[in-house]
Every structure is written in C-alpha cells, then in structure tokens.
Amino acid sequence: MDNRGVAEVFDEIADLLDLQGVAFKPVAYRRAARNIESMEDDINDLAARNALEDVPGIGKAMAKKIEELVRTGKLGYLDELRSEVPKGLVELLRVPDVGPKTAVILFKELGITSVDQLKEAAANHKLRGIKGFGEKTEERMLQGIQALESKGRRMLLGQALPVAEEYVEYLKRVEPLDMVSVAGSLRRGKETVGDIDILVGDDGPAKVMDAFVGYPAVADVLAKGPTKSSVRLKNGLQVDIRVVETKSWGAALNYFTGSKEHNVELRRLGVSMGLKLNEYGLFQRDSDKMVAGATEEEVYKALGLRYIEPELRENSGEISASREGRLPKLVSADDIRGDFHVHTEWTDGQPTIDAVVDEAIARGYEFIGITDHSESLKFVGGLDADRLRKQIDAVRKIQDRVGNKIRILAGSEVDIRSDGSLDFSKKLLDELDVVIASVHSRFKMEKAEMTDRVVGAIGSGQMDIFGHPTGRLIGERPGYELDLDRVFEAAKSAGVCMEINSFIDRLDLGDINCRKAKDAGVVMAIGTDAHRLEQMAFMRYGVVTARRGWLEPRNVLNTVRGKDLAKRLRGRRS
C-alpha cells in the first residue's frame, strides 16, 4: 500500500469517528493523513525502518495501524468501525452542507444511507418534517447534490487562474478598491483547484459584495454577507470572496491563501508564543493587543519567521526552514531567459517559426527552442531526417534575419523508441542546438523495462532534456510506470535535465517530483510545449511548478544567459 492508500484509510477512519461523535481523534487522523500524503518518504520504507513515529502526527497507535496496513493491506480497526456505522453514511458527507451530525439525523429519522436516497427525500419534501430542517434546507441539499454530480472534479490551474484574474479585473473596474488579490490554492499555484478565493482589503462602505454577486458569469449566489460571500459560476466553479479592513490585509491574505495545514501550524506556533492568529491580525492572547496584520511579512516576522512564499505554504517543512533561515531563494518569472520547447507549423503546431521567434523577442527572451516532433510520431507529421535538415537551415536563415536580438535553438522533440534508442542518427542530433527526448509510445511497459528504456536514452549522450518525464495528463491518465530515482541518478551523471513541461494539463515534472529531482542534484528545464502562439504564456505555470518544487535559479536551465547556453547544452554531450 502506498502513501495515498494509507491516507485514504485514515480519512475514512476520521469520517467514521466523526459519525460516531468522537471528539479530537478525527482531527488527529486527518492531520496524519495529510502528512503521509504530502511527505516525500515512502510509507513502506518508513515502516520497514521503524521510523513511522518520526512523522509529525503519528504516534504509537497510528504507527501500529500503518504497520498492519502495509503488511496485510487491511486494518482490523477500520473493519470494526465500518461495522459500527451504517453503510453509506460516509458517502453522505460528500454532499456540501451535510456534516456528521446531519448525516446521523438523516439516518435516524428517515433511514437515509445514500446520496440518491437523500436526493429523493429532499425532492419529495420529506426532510421538512425533521426538527431543525425546513424548506431552505431541502433546497440547499438538492443544490449541493447537483453541484456534487456536475462538478465532480477539480479545475486545472491554467483554466482557473485566467477566470479568477478576469473576475478581479471586473471588480476593480466596477468598484474602486484599495487592495484586491487572488488567494487560496490558486495563489499557491496548486496544479488543480477546487474553487477560487478572492480577497479585498477596503476601508470604505462594502459595496463590493453587490458587484461581486452581480458578475455576469454568476449562476447561483450561495451566500452573501457583509464580509463574506460565495457564488457558483456558470462553468460550475465556486468563487468565495472576503472583505477585510486594510489594517488586516496581511493577516487575511495569509489566512485565505492557506494552506489550511500551513495556517494551523502558524496558529499553533502563535499559541506557543502567547499569541492568537486569525484573519484580522496577530494578537496578544491576554490583552488582545494587535501585534501585526497589515502585511504578510510583519505577521511572519512577529512569529519569528522569515517571509514564506505562497507556493511553499503546504506545511512540508517550510516553517522550520523559515525559522532556521534555510528557505530557498525561489526562481521567479524574471529569471527566465527563454523557452526550450515550442512546436510550429512544420509538424502539429500552428505558428510559423518566424511568428514564434517574434513572440519570443516580444517576451524579452534571450533564446527560443524550436522543437518539432520526430519521424516516429507519424500521426502529427513528425519530421524525417530530410525535413529536419531543411528546418535547421530555415532556423539559421531566420537567425540571420533577427541578428543578435535572440538566439534561436534548432532542436527536436525526438522520440525515445521502445529500445531506448533515439529517433535520429547521432550525426543529425549533433547538428542540433537542443534535443528534448520524450516517450510517446508503448506507455504500458513494465516499470523496470520502461526505466531501462529511459535510462538508456539518457545515457546515450545524445539528449539534453528528458521531456514530460512521467507522461501523466492531469485528471486524464496517470503517468507510465517509471523508477524516477533511477532516472534522476542517470540524469545527474549524464548531465541531462528533467523538463518541467508547462502545458496546463501536464505540469510534468510536477511540484513534488521537482523537489525530489533537485535533491538528487538534477537541473530542470522549463518548456511550454506550445502549439499555438498564446500557449507560450504557459511559461508562468512552469515557473509556479518550479517554485512549488523549491527550485532556485541555479536549479533551472532557463536562467542561463543565451550566450552561455551552448556550453551547457553541447558541453553535456561531448
């Protein structure tokens, strides 16, 4: 059983305990689940090393349960709990506005044990007979079930962020606001988000709420108060807004950026210092005197911490790193001098090479990689050796046209064949300025075989960058089976980079694997994989992913000056 599996078991235990009305234990199990899910170590290794209790939130009792889980794949305690709670009540908790108390009442009063039964009971007005339930409650539950059925999944960062930014622009246009920012998981740059959070800091009369619920894309108003409102957009996305006074801006931005786990740790830290942290500020616990709150920086400082960038706020070691002055100096958009991975009309891209180069110049880049597909990828018109030679010539001509305004890298996204060989001859590959090699076929190979295939390609000395290393598509398909530790080791010794493919449904490597690669001494190369000009803007998602992976400029090849690139690329293959 993997980390995810253990976390799921603990989450179910927490739900079952909640339904039994047990206090505190559910929180403990959920906390442990989050830590297990997000930590880098494999739970099986920890169990084998007897090191489970080193994980925060795991003590003797949980360690024992985990040992049983990894040894047998089952847990007696879970089976016991399941037998004590009517089957189906856990499922009911997934309905918004149905918590443990409500679920138990629904069962006791009406024998409801499934979402379908709840839907039917609410539709037939059976709920209003229960004490404390009324017409509105029936409506809300029906709405909640509908949202559950239609929404289902989270939205990609690259889809939600533009929606959020447009919303913010609208608010600024309609109401003069002192401060406004996107918050929540969107500000942290998580690869998918469940909702959009917007924070407003304003000392004037709170007219912004009317503007907020009056946005044309709003389908439903879920809640509306003077300081807090929620809507659901026509595309199904929920948007929450909070309004605070400007003196509380920093505390509120911190609070609503999360993550929840990060915030809980900060508040615990505050408690230990005799302070109370909430969305209005940091206060002395006894006197209620405000200690900080106007900016995030002063809140962290008053807690004895250095400022922690939003992308790091996952309670995965950033708080202790901050206290000890070990935070990374994260790579930023300003450090990026070019894009390694763009497709053109020569294969399945839309723009001409000229258009890509002009766009790159407009973006202030010092280099741009032209990397179309190779021969094996026939269904997208992959280039054969002849056409690639022609494309190299075309690139050199355009280089003459633009002079020293930008360095154009003639390149290829070349296929890694099943046997680990590359799609072009060594001689041809040596003519290229940059070679990205990727897996596009036979995804279902055994892990060892796939790893041999990739490690073989990396060791060939003919590639610079391993493209979209895991092959996953977010929400669509998991990656192929691959031993990344072995891949990183091979990449380090061969001087090959891992790509951070910035296409919005890839983000591959993802944040956690970026951090692992960095720790393994591997350099990352960000590429947008753009097939249209506007997709070159996906660079921001690659940078955010790098930041979430704790990467510094020196861990990212895109920060190297255009004129120094040749050494870093060709030098690697010599």
Add this chain to the structure above:
DNA sequence: GCCGTTTTCGGCCCGACTGTTTTCAGTCG
C-alpha cells in the same frame, strides 16, 4: 490519538454565514 517555549496530562485553530432557532448548532474554509 497526538503532543510539550504552559504541559507526560489536559489540552487540541478560529470565525462567518445559514437556517430555524428565541440564543445557537452545524458546516465550511
């Protein structure tokens, strides 16, 4: 069930909104 700048026992993060209440419990983030 976990944990210790208040602690090996006794706490455990904090506040807004809603609905159906006549003072608040439940849910959510």
